[in-house]
Amino acid sequence: MDNKRIGFIGVGAMGLPMALRLCQAGYNVVFTSRRDEAVQRLTAAGATAVPTPLLVASQSDVVMSCLPADDDLFQVFLGPDGVIENMQPGGTIIDFSTTSPMMIQRVAAEAARRQIRVVDAPVSGGVYGAERGTLTLMVGADGAVLEEVRPLLEVLGSQIYHVGDIGLGKVFKIINNLLAGTTLVLVGEALSLAANAGADLSLLYEVVKSSSGNSAAWTDAVPTLLQAAAEGDQPAPSPGFRLELMRKDLKLAEALGADLGTPLALTTLALQFYTAACSRGMAKEDAKQVGRLVARLANADLSPRASDGA
Structure with missing residues (x-):
């Protein structure tokens, strides 16, 4: 995974320190944010800011998201100019959000039609854990896909549990x-x-x-x-x-x-x-x-x- 381009959508209280850890680990990160603090801190760490999720998707092999609710997940991935329509086949989505199991399963079904894999990986541990890379990740995904992205997840968390299929993470x-x-x-x-x-x-x-x-x-x-x-x-x-x-x-x-x-x-x-x-x-x-x-x-x-x- 070392040469993969990483996109990050949702660089709020949790997403920002997670994206920073990826930068510090040497990954090429592209992100979108309207918050000046997030833009300044991530660009200073070497990340690239773009205006929209569409551009994040088009420039990334792996798109990560940390979003507040079902509506946000729908708009980012399934809405007009969403990630799935603009990501190359063979890419991977890793979603850290706490949303309903049904919504991530819907995202995964649409992604599969474009040969995009989805990893359902909500986290626990708060901002403290996000800053220190000690989060607990509850991963719902195909086992082979989890192993492929594990090096990325290990940058973010110290406990990674494979809990079943997509939706069970939620x-x-x-x-x-x-x-x-x-x-x-x-x-x-x-x-x-x-x-x-x-x-x-x-x-x-x-x-x-x-x-x-x-x-x-x-x-x-x-x-x-x-x-x-x-x-x-x-x-x-x-x-x-x-x-x-x-x-x-x-x-x-x-x-x-x-x-x-x-x-x-x-x-x-x-x-x-x-x-x-x-x-x-x-x-x-x-x-x-x-x-x-x-x-x-x-x-x-x-x-x-x-x-x-x-």
Whole structure:
């Protein structure tokens, strides 16, 4: 894969550091972006900026994408002047987006008609993992195609799982975010109950972290929420994973459950908290901040002065 021309579409919070890692690994990268920061950083790293996805496709052997939603995936690959119509037969699409399984399967079906392979490879690990190349990739693809592109994926992730055919990558990622998103709501409930009971929240954090109630969400979210409360209920200025995106992912889980006849009562309930948070202007904040909304609804004060004085 060393001589392949790599296209990248979707150089946002996750896509930008991923594209930069490919540049740093010596790959020839062409991309499109309207964001000045992305253009400046990638061109400084040696990448080539072009105006449209059409031009990315026409100049690339492998097109990578990291896009927010189904509509974006449709427009980029299947819409007018889309990637599939302008990519040479024999090329490969690697999609890192968290979208529905049905949409990536639709893209793959259209791509196959032009002899273009598709790798369904959503990622987990956040901006931190994208910057350091430690992402987890959940790959739905033909095994031979995965092995062909593995050197590229190894630049981006430290854990690469072949989870099945195209579409199953999305299923695995949706389930991962179902667990993460619902647990963040539970973290908010636990802190609210503790605060209203007069518990020392910092001490509670340490106790649970070493007990059976611990989780990645607890370890990651609680310090963020307590810091926000200490600073006057102010969210962090640079969100890692936006609350509106977690809402989108829980909606994907809810829709998949409906399609498969699988009841997802807790997921549906958690989704309502994210919807309420978005309606209160929190959409662009980090998903962990859903716990602030839970605390407000419980009339719970998460600030250190409240718990310390109990």
